[in-house]
Amino acid sequence: MPPADDARVTVGDDAPDARPALVALDTPRDGVPPVVATPDALAEVVAAFAAGTGPVAVDAERASGHRYGQRAFLVQIRREGAGTALVDPAALPDLSSLGDAIADAEWVLHAASQDLPCLAEVGLRPALVFDTELGSRLAGFQRVGLAAVVEQLLGLSLAKEHSAVDWSTRPLPEPWLRYAALDVEVLVDVRDALAAELEQQGKLDWAREEFAAVAAAPPAPPRVDPWRRTSQLHRVRNRRQLAAVRELWQARDRLAQEQDVSPGRILPDAAIIAAVTGTPATPRDLLELPGFNGRGARRHIGVWFDALTRARKLSDADLPPHTLPSEGPPPPRVWGERDPVAAARLARCRAAVTAIAAEHSLPVENLVAPDTVRRLTWSPPAGPGPDGLPDQGQVEAFLREHGVREWQVALTAAALTASMPAPGPDDPVLAAPADDDATAAAGPDA
Structure with a gap:
């Protein structure tokens, strides 16, 4: 897309080895559209996008740091022939008519797995997805945020600069709306350039498999004991705490x-841990602890003290276990003691997967999920191989059962099968694997 002369400003760099100067994307080419907040305005958008052509750029803005939950407070879409629309799902909670109008199009999103749940809540469900964040990972980009990918x-x-603002604010300030419109301004251009890059690397078919999996993924099940995700929970030492x-x-x-407020704005996680480890005897003692000096925390001091009192009065039988029962393997840090052969097997398989990922410039976690490798190496299916281990066909079947895509199976199954037998007397001794994978943070499909 050639930048409009009146909407872009050159950004220079005085360093001797500077790359070509960037061009600032600071104004939508068609201007900032009005927010669509009435049924009549939505009907016009639906007609325009149904008549548009090509892929549809889609984005959503949430207010998770300000409001309760992960619902969308603004939906941005853009399509050739229709322009850009900014839709208010708070005023129009059912956008299924818009979803129907673009149902047959490819939807281009950045980090699709983050936005698809809140889009589905308002009736927007794509059949075909192109995820520019996930595609950038597969292309081997070191930085995969939208701004970095657009730059590259x-x-x-x-x-x-407006990514963390309170998108539930009404009316939305014009600078925020400009920012929101720009997020979909060049998303289709990014898609085209990234598809060409993936094609050149021989990875476009891999990406299509990944995008199909993202589009078809079911909603995540509710977390069991979500309170166990409280920050600094490792400081808690016993079941009563x-x-x-x-x-x-x-x-x-x-x-x-009840208040539609982000929980952390009422009481920070750090305050919960301070109250639990500080054993306050009275509400006044509780007010002296770190994190309880905020207005929200002080207003509900009786609620917090009553919660602590309930915990103190629970019978031992009603106390939560230290950890939740798991149907998966134990933490790898204990494998060396419990099953040294499995520990060595995991180390060998990890090394094999890491080597394949490096060969193809892929993040390890996007080649095969670390949890899948752990499950395979801790409890491999019985087979005809050495020590009753599986052959390659069984490894391939195991990987598919655990959601590994065909391109990933083709790259990893043979190496994983070869790495399954325990080291022989002439093989180097591998250290027991640590819990943490030596990889980057997992992407959407990790």
């Missing part, structure tokens, strides 16, 4: 839901 592929500078964390977390969650 298009030579444009895209500001992200765990019960106190649970009671405080659940009390906070009820208030947050």
